[in-house]
Amino acid sequence: MSPVQEGEPLVRVRGLQKHFPLRSGWPWQKRETLRAVDGVSFDLKRGETLGLVGESGCGKSTTARALLRLVEPTAGEIHFDGRDIMEMAPGELRRFRRRAQIVFQDPFSSLNPRMQVGTALAEVLTVHGVAADAAERRQRVRRLLERVELAPHLAERHPHELSGGQRQRVGIARALAVEPELLVLDEPVSALDVPVRRQILGLVRNLQREFGLTCLFIAHDLSVVEKVSDRVAVMYLGRIVELAPAPVIFSRPAHPYTRALLAATPRLESGRRTEARGPVLEGDVPSPVSPPSGCPFHPRCPHPERDDECRLVVPRLEAKGKTWRVACIKVTTSPDARS
Amino acid sequence: MTLLEVRDLRTWFEGDAETVRAVDGVSFSVGEGEVVGLVGESGCGKTVTALSILGLVPEPPGRIQEGSSIRLGGRELVGASARELRSIRGRRVGMIFQEPMSSLNPVYTVGEQIGEALRLHRGVRRREARRLSVDLLDEVGIPEPGRRRTQYPHELSGGMRQRVMIAMTLAAEPELLIADEPTTALDVTTQAQILGLLDRLRSSRGMAMLLITHDLAVVAERCRRVLVMRHGRIVEEGSVEAIFREPRHPYTRYLVYAAMSPAAGAGSPPAGSEGDVP
Ligand SMILES: Nc1ncnc2c1ncn2[C@@H]1O[C@H](COP(=O)(O)OP(=O)(O)OP(=O)(O)O)[C@@H](O)[C@H]1O
Ligand SMILES: Nc1ncnc2c1ncn2[C@@H]1O[C@H](COP(=O)(O)OP(=O)(O)OP(=O)(O)O)[C@@H](O)[C@H]1O
Ligand code: SF4
Numbered sequence A: 001m002s003p004v005q006e007g008e009p010l011v012r013v014r015g016l017q018k019h020f021p022l023r024s025g026w027p028w029q030k031r032e033t034l035r036a037v038d039g040v041s042f043d044l045k046r047g048e049t050l051g052l053v054g055e056s057g058c059g060k061s062t063t064a065r066a067l068l069r070l071v072e073p074t075a076g077e078i079h080f081d082g083r084d085i086m087e088m089a090p091g092e093l094r095r096f097r098r099r100a101q102i103v104f105q106d107p108f109s110s111l112n113p114r115m116q117v118g119t120a121l122a123e124v125l126t127v128h129g130v131a132a133d134a135a136e137r138r139q140r141v142r143r144l145l146e147r148v149e150l151a152p153h154l155a156e157r158h159p160h161e162l163s164g165g166q167r168q169r170v171g172i173a174r175a176l177a178v179e180p181e182l183l184v185l186d187e188p189v190s191a192l193d194v195p196v197r198r199q200i201l202g203l204v205r206n207l208q209r210e211f212g213l214t215c216l217f218i219a220h221d222l223s224v225v226e227k228v229s230d231r232v233a234v235m236y237l238g239r240i241v242e243l244a245p246a247p248v249i250f251s252r253p254a255h256p257y258t259r260a261l262l263a264a265t266p267r268l269e270s271g272r273r274t275e276a277r278g279p280v281l282e283g284d285v286p287s288p289v290s291p292p293s294g295c296p297f298h299p300r301c302p303h304p305e306r307d308d309e310c311r312l313v314v315p316r317l318e319a320k321g322k323t324w325r326v327a328c329i330k331v332t333t334s335p336d337a338r339s
Numbered sequence B: 001m002t003l004l005e006v007r008d009l010r011t012w013f014e015g016d017a018e019t020v021r022a023v024d025g026v027s028f029s030v031g032e033g034e035v036v037g038l039v040g041e042s043g044c045g046k047t048v049t050a051l052s053i054l055g056l057v058p059e060p061p062g063r064i065q066e067g068s069s070i071r072l073g074g075r076e077l078v079g080a081s082a083r084e085l086r087s088i089r090g091r092r093v094g095m096i097f098q099e100p101m102s103s104l105n106p107v108y109t110v111g112e113q114i115g116e117a118l119r120l121h122r123g124v125r126r127r128e129a130r131r132l133s134v135d136l137l138d139e140v141g142i143p144e145p146g147r148r149r150t151q152y153p154h155e156l157s158g159g160m161r162q163r164v165m166i167a168m169t170l171a172a173e174p175e176l177l178i179a180d181e182p183t184t185a186l187d188v189t190t191q192a193q194i195l196g197l198l199d200r201l202r203s204s205r206g207m208a209m210l211l212i213t214h215d216l217a218v219v220a221e222r223c224r225r226v227l228v229m230r231h232g233r234i235v236e237e238g239s240v241e242a243i244f245r246e247p248r249h250p251y252t253r254y255l256v257y258a259a260m261s262p263a264a265g266a267g268s269p270p271a272g273s274e275g276d277v278p
């Protein structure tokens, strides 16, 4: 798909946790914590796109924010290009802030409401010293808007004077302005119709081919994730339960949760949705405040061999094949051996 | 019976440098208990149409042009007093906004905000409001509604915020619901749950709905009639079956094609159709 480079990964995440303390109703009550991210480890190889999927609230955006040092992890380490991001000195941090960019799920939150979008983009270029002079800045801003399919005259608008999809694209242009090495995309195309969506995804793929851009791509639309990702990580209740090359995840998923998630995805034929291919997940997502013991998926797991052991043993994300990792004590065979 | 009747709606933004004709001659109607889909490319005027109906277009620079008419249950809304529009908003016409954070108040808990809607529009007492807000959060699929009630919008995930806003809008039990991309942040399972809930409200309370979306799959499943918008106008209108069978406008053809192919996200269109979309 894209020229993924083996060797030292661009990003290395180990044992990442982010717990939020909750306000308690009464002073004598014990303060509880919400385990938004609860022990996540993965690498982002240079030039690859890792898709991150999972139900609403499973911790995708929180993981993304931690990667950019926008929230402070409760535990764990994040290395960017070999350096611990929490230990970066101011100068290094400034460079990091240019090299790693994020497109937020909510475009409003990342755009300055009082600034015309063209001016805001030019300012980003100035701050990071990307363009030499005003003429080059103008030129670059025009080019950026073009790349995300926005008409040049929209540069003079304020964010509230744009449509939802136009605003989302300004967010993308802003992240691309400084030519980052790492791009985190949190639901980047959810507000876009198919033609524009295709253009944006094509743009990201081109940047990967030309400049070896590395991406973390979060989306709930699995058909989009399937198209853009080299590998996919499936998250459940703050943990990664399966991580494998995209074709493996989509054709031969092994973790019972991944299977259920995919089975619940209907396909559209002749204007009507076909029935989902498998059982829709039963029951609510358990509370991230008091997650289940053992395997966090056990209360909903449809695996025929689910037993007491699942309730006691916390499955680790283990390598079951060369490129395939899964957190389930009942999965033993490698996907290469399965058909 | 017709509930909403929009005739020749033109909503323009008159700036110093340019006049944006965001909506430029739109006519359609929505019957009582009817679900009508509104689709069209980004920036074609869907949201501005919705804001016009609610009397929420920022004026200036926005202005609903002379000759436009929006009738709700026979009552003309264009030119109605601010007070009258306020009494219609929420109570009679509810709106689920495209960007949840733009309509949630960051300094109140989500429970307080839903409770406020219940008290304001339905005269529910405080204690009762608390119970009902938990029920509503539960209905839109928020796990642990009792706990989530006490959280602030920024403490929720994107998909939860979207559902909180849906709960807030439904709290008022509107006759007409305008849903602007209501499920963009939700996975298919949750999306199906929300759309199912809206369906039930339609059949139990006769709530009419204008469903704005770029997802034709959702339209196919939930609407009988669909409007296709482009550059501020409606370019095609018809039953969902007819539009899927025989889309006339090139843009509609493209949307239908995209919705039917399994990997609609990034695939290539069939030969010939690409050139149709400028
Ligand atoms: N600032 C915060 N304070 C308290 N809890 C938070 C905060 N930010 C996130 N959370 C909680 O952390 C959990 C994970 O949230 P996150 O936004 O990462 O989910 P997500 O996977 O991105 O979901 P979605 O698909 O709905 O966007 C949720 O339960 C959320 O309520
Ligand atoms: N306050 C404003 N001033 C000037 N132009 C505006 C303003 N608000 C919206 N517009 C323009 O009006 C047009 C229609 O906007 P609208 O928000 O209705 O689009 P939309 O169909 O909802 O698109 P999307 O699918 O991207 O949300 C857009 O081109 C937008 O840039
Ligand atoms: S460990 Fe047990 S409960 Fe967890 S996914 Fe595997 S079979 Fe299911």
Ligand SMILES: [Mg+2]
Residues within 6 Å of the ligand: A060, A061, A062, A105, A186, B157, B158, B159
């Ligand atoms: Mg999120």
Ligand SMILES: [Mg+2]
Residues within 6 Å of the ligand: A163, A164, A165, B046, B047, B048, B098, B180
């Ligand atoms: Mg819109």
